[in-house]
Amino acid sequence: MASIFAWDVMRKCLLALLALTLGAEAFAQDHGRIKRPPPSPAEAERIASEMAMNDTLLQKGDIVVTDRGFFLFRGLASDGVTNEFARVPDPALQARQPGNLTAKYRSDSRRQN
16 A cells, blocks of 8 residues: 555656746746857858858867858967968869869869869
């Protein structure tokens, strides 16, 4: 009989906890929480670019691709906090320039039209 009583008490406690949780979620959604729409694709690209350029695992010589182009990581600035980058030309645009032999005869023997 005691085990049935314990089971009944546990079931009631779980139901009460579930009701409180659902009630708190509903209250939070209706009162005081800021509902923000998901970022636009352009905003998501900007956020991802900032995250990549502030990555603590970057090493000198790493190339970071951002929404603003390609950047070469040069290391920390003299202040010891800011990352320094140098702009790198887009390799796809360079390969398409007239007179560029690497565009015609690539090292992997594929031809580009």
